[in-house]
Amino acid sequence: MAEAAAATVPADHVMAVYNRAPLAFERGEGARLYGTDGEVYLDCVAGIATTALGHANPRLVEAVTRQAGKLWHVSNIFRIPEQEQLAAKLTEASFADVVFFTNSGTEAVECALKTARKYHSVNGEPERIDVIGFEGSFHGRTYASVNAAGNPGYTDGFGPRLPGYVQLAFGDHDALKEAVAAPTTAAVILEPVQGEGGARAVPDVCLRGLRALCDKHGVLLIYDEVQSGMGRTGKLFAHEWAGEAAPDIMAVAKALGGGFPVGACLATAEAAKGMTVGAHGSTFGGNPLAMAVGLEAFSIISDEATLAHVRDLSGYFTQQLEGLKQRWPDVIVDIRGRGLLLGVKLHSNNREFMALARDQKLLVAGGGDNCVRLLPSLLMTVEEASEAVRKFDAACAVASERLKAAA
Secondary structure (H helix, E strand, O other): OOOOOOOOOOOOOOOOOOOOOOEEEEEEEEEEEOOOOEEEEEEOHHHHOOOOOOOOHHHHHHHHEEEEEEEOOOOOOOOOOOHHHHHHHHHOOOOOOEEEOOOOHHHHOOOHHHHHHHHHOOOOOOOOOEEEEEOOOOOOOOOHHHHHHOHHHHOOOOOOOOOOEEOOOOOOHHHHHHHHHHHEEEEEEEEOOOOOOOOOOOHHHHHHHHHHHHHHOOOOEEOOOOOOOOOOOOOOHHHHHHOOOOOEEEEEEEEEOOOOOEEEHHHHHOOOOOOOOOOOOOOOOOOHHHHHHHHHHHHHHOHHHHHHHHHHHHHHHHHHHHHHHHHOOOOOOEEEOOOEEEEEEEEOOHHHHHHHHHOOEEEEEOOOOOOEEOOOOOOOOOOHHHHHHHHHHHHHHHHHHHHHHHO
């Protein structure tokens, strides 16, 4: 038997599950973060697509301040009027009929998975439990959500894999058709634009084809729009670009609270018919404080002027990044993503590049397939975007020199 590794106590006494950058911030304003080191950084991470309306957005600050002086929390055994208001706005703007509020994206995914299996159970087909996911996906950190994504880095060491979760290669249409047709299949779950997987956008024609395939076999379609939803791609939800491809169930979060913890599972009344009293619940989900912020954030994000700005800014970023790809072909492999969920696939190591960007006072996120992601505030100005491109260009110059030196 191998000798067990000795436990160590981290100096900060925080469980050592994060590979943190050597930075800390004391305040934020719009697209900028102010470090405890006195430096000012242009933020193209936005809490990983979460502070989508910028830091300390005055409308969100006013909303949370106003509600904080009235009522923070009551149990879901009582009506919460603000919940009903936000649910009405979300359903009016989407395919859905009903909403379950959570505190995070992974909780919204958990609700979506339970909803799908419960649907088949109440239809007299309890054997339909299989959920089909795709390599490169990320659906959160709860036990069910890591099994739905199937990334070994998140499942290894936590005991047996949960039954009923199937992973397919991204883009393998033949395998997908076979899996959806299986009599034990309950649902398909995917991100219309993968986030952590490297900003890979599912082609519109594939989303429409998947919708038709699921309909053919009585399988529910779940979209994880935790990162791609709430205006990130220039439409309220990313799947809207594909036209007739709406899901039966959808998870959203991140930008829904503009940085405040708010998540939601949206569903049609048919898909959610098994979610009756006692089938699911949450202590904090949909609390009055969270709903007040969510209502204000939704009001800003759903405004057509905001969505139009995202589309314009996305066009600018994409054009400029394509220019950098031509300028630095030894550094940049590809530009991918949609809207302001942008990925840059690199020749150089993406973690090293993130550090080079920080040296330029630019913050970018990591991603799978050796990508870095740009996930700026939806309200970032063109001038700030231009500054971000200049800083990215400077980081590319350093990366290029290092690659040449290492050759």
